Amino acid sequence: MKLILTTGVAFFLLLIQLSAHPGGHYHEKDLSSLHHWNVNSKGEKAIGNFMMFKDDFIFIEGLNGSISKIPYSSLRDNDKIYADNEINKINQFNSNNFQQTKLEINYSQLIIFILSIISSFFFLAIGLKLNKNKSSLIPRVSFSLLTFLFLGISIIACKKSNVISTTTPSNDIPRTTTTFIDSAFAPYSSTITTSWDSTYFHVSCNGLPSHNMMIGITNWQQQVPIPQNYTGSNSWSIPLQPVYATTPMSTRTNFMKGAVAIAVNGIPIFNALNNRGEDSYLIGELDNWGGHCGKGDDYHYHAAPLHLSGTSGLLPIAFALDGFAVYGSKEPNGSTMATLDSCHGHIGANGVYHYHGTTVYPYVIGSMKGKVNTDPTTPAPENQILPQAFASPLRPATSPLRNASITDFSLTSPNHYLLTYKIANKFGYVEYSWNASNLYTFILTDTAGTIITNNYPR
Numbered sequence: 001m002k003l004i005l006t007t008g009v010a011f012f013l014l015l016i017q018l019s020a021h022p023g024g025h026y027h028e029k030d031l032s033s034l035h036h037w038n039v040n041s042k043g044e045k046a047i048g049n050f051m052m053f054k055d056d057f058i059f060i061e062g063l064n065g066s067i068s069k070i071p072y073s074s075l076r077d078n079d080k081i082y083a084d085n086e087i088n089k090i091n092q093f094n095s096n097n098f099q100q101t102k103l104e105i106n107y108s109q110l111i112i113f114i115l116s117i118i119s120s121f122f123f124l125a126i127g128l129k130l131n132k133n134k135s136s137l138i139p140r141v142s143f144s145l146l147t148f149l150f151l152g153i154s155i156i157a158c159k160k161s162n163v164i165s166t167t168t169p170s171n172d173i174p175r176t177t178t179t180f181i182d183s184a185f186a187p188y189s190s191t192i193t194t195s196w197d198s199t200y201f202h203v204s205c206n207g208l209p210s211h212n213m214m215i216g217i218t219n220w221q222q223q224v225p226i227p228q229n230y231t232g233s234n235s236w237s238i239p240l241q242p243v244y245a246t247t248p249m250s251t252r253t254n255f256m257k258g259a260v261a262i263a264v265n266g267i268p269i270f271n272a273l274n275n276r277g278e279d280s281y282l283i284g285e286l287d288n289w290g291g292h293c294g295k296g297d298d299y300h301y302h303a304a305p306l307h308l309s310g311t312s313g314l315l316p317i318a319f320a321l322d323g324f325a326v327y328g329s330k331e332p333n334g335s336t337m338a339t340l341d342s343c344h345g346h347i348g349a350n351g352v353y354h355y356h357g358t359t360v361y362p363y364v365i366g367s368m369k370g371k372v373n374t375d376p377t378t379p380a381p382e383n384q385i386l387p388q389a390f391a392s393p394l395r396p397a398t399s400p401l402r403n404a405s406i407t408d409f410s411l412t413s414p415n416h417y418l419l420t421y422k423i424a425n426k427f428g429y430v431e432y433s434w435n436a437s438n439l440y441t442f443i444l445t446d447t448a449g450t451i452i453t454n455n456y457p458r
């Protein structure tokens, strides 16, 4: 009798143990839970959790989501080891098939589990009673067996019901080969440099395309294209292992800042909507190539650079910052483009998701099919994807010039551009150039003939 009782209690305790799973991951964001980094020999400290490593810099996330960038070389030895560990963890995580834990409850099996527990105790009680009454051996043994049978059923029900959290594969996307991405950028290798590490494919360039620019703009902010330093730690980064987003983030309500993709000629592609939520193309802000310049005089596209297919053929014309390729108006095998989903893409014949560029909104990306990290310091819709390369402004931002349309733009000599615009049949000019010591000279001639010259050192 004691044996049955002890075994019954032991099973019950085991079941309670199996059902009692630890709760969610708890992360308290106070200073004590953040890592304190010794940044240099002077004992200066930076406080924050490791986020990522890129081009010899580590990025850490501090209180309130602030992100700081520390040169790896400036870390003290202990922190280098700590950073190495974190980098290894991320590399391992990226190379393994990502498994996500989730809690699912199957109610019918949960009911079987509970009924089986009740039944087993019912049979246990009868067994004990028969034992006390010194009944014959057969019913005592039978009820003991029934007790074990129902305990067994309850354990199986518990396991099948996922009362215990289960692991489900959430990402079976093959890692993108660097050969494939590099082949897409190869036709533009005279103006860009590519490289890669274990996590990202990097694109370095000065942000100026080899095609002409600016002509065709009828709604002009008076910004002009100048070279940008998209190199080293400020190069463009394409994740080599895309991961599907649980809920793709819409470009209607996100990413009004920064690029969402990088074209294969090294020009960033921004949201089709400008930061006021207007379709840049429809309101005349874009040139004949789908681009214009931002407040940093940084040239970028807002529409799909479908003209790149003229050089790229059937290769991708861009890569989204979630890691998926963007093709032109044809499928990679040359066939007519298949129907697009709400993200503006679909799974290709190779089983991998890709986007397509089109001539109508959203032009490139409707929603980010892949998971992206966003800058926690800028809330939606002004949030931007990280990592991302940044333009650096040379001169104060300019204001819109009403009714101006750009009629000509030309490189008159090396590092020397001339932009011509027209307002009511009168012409105005922006002539600008820079010398070897990066001194920029802007000569602005308005439609009344007034000339202003400004110099800006960089």
Ligand SMILES: [Zn+2]
Pocket: 270, 274, 292, 293, 294, 300, 302
């Ligand atoms: Zn823009």
Ligand SMILES: [Zn+2]
Pocket: 327, 330, 331, 332, 337, 338, 346, 348, 354, 355, 356
């Ligand atoms: Zn396709």
